[in-house]
Amino acid sequence: MNTPVAYRQTSAMAIISLVAGLLGWSLLPVIGSVVAIVTGHLARAEIRRRPEALDGDGLAIAGLVLGYLMVAMAIIGLLFVFLFFGGLLAFIAAAS
Structure with a gap:
């Protein structure tokens, strides 16, 4: 006889x-990254x-990876901007 198949529902949080x-x-x-x-x-x-x-x-792992990668890239980008402009200001101050 046929036994009922138990289907698992996809987690809404994962989506x-x-x-x-x-x-x-x-x-x-x-x-979006923090929510992910x-x-x-x-x-x-x-x-x-x-x-x-x-x-x-x-799906949850993919969301986590995308979120953490974006946060890491944002932090690296901010560090680059601060270091670049900080070095630029130090160079201008030393040249004056």
């Missing part, structure tokens, strides 16, 4: 994490609590 991670690279760089990181961690915890009912760990 939000992936979408926010993609938005972090396009329209909402800071906000927070919801990614929430989704992974939710999936670990109910692994028989929820799926989407890969």
Whole structure:
């Protein structure tokens, strides 16, 4: 006889994490990345609590990776700007 197949539902938090991670690279760089990181961690915890009912760990990980990469690139970019303009100001002050 046929036994019912148990389908696992994709976690909504995992989907939000992936979408926010993609938005972090396009329209909402800071906000999207922070939302992707927070919801990614929430989704992974939710999936670990109910692994028989929820799926989407890969989506959550993708959102986390996109979010963390964007935050890292923003920090590196800010450091570069501060170091460049700080060095430029020091050069101008020494040349005067």
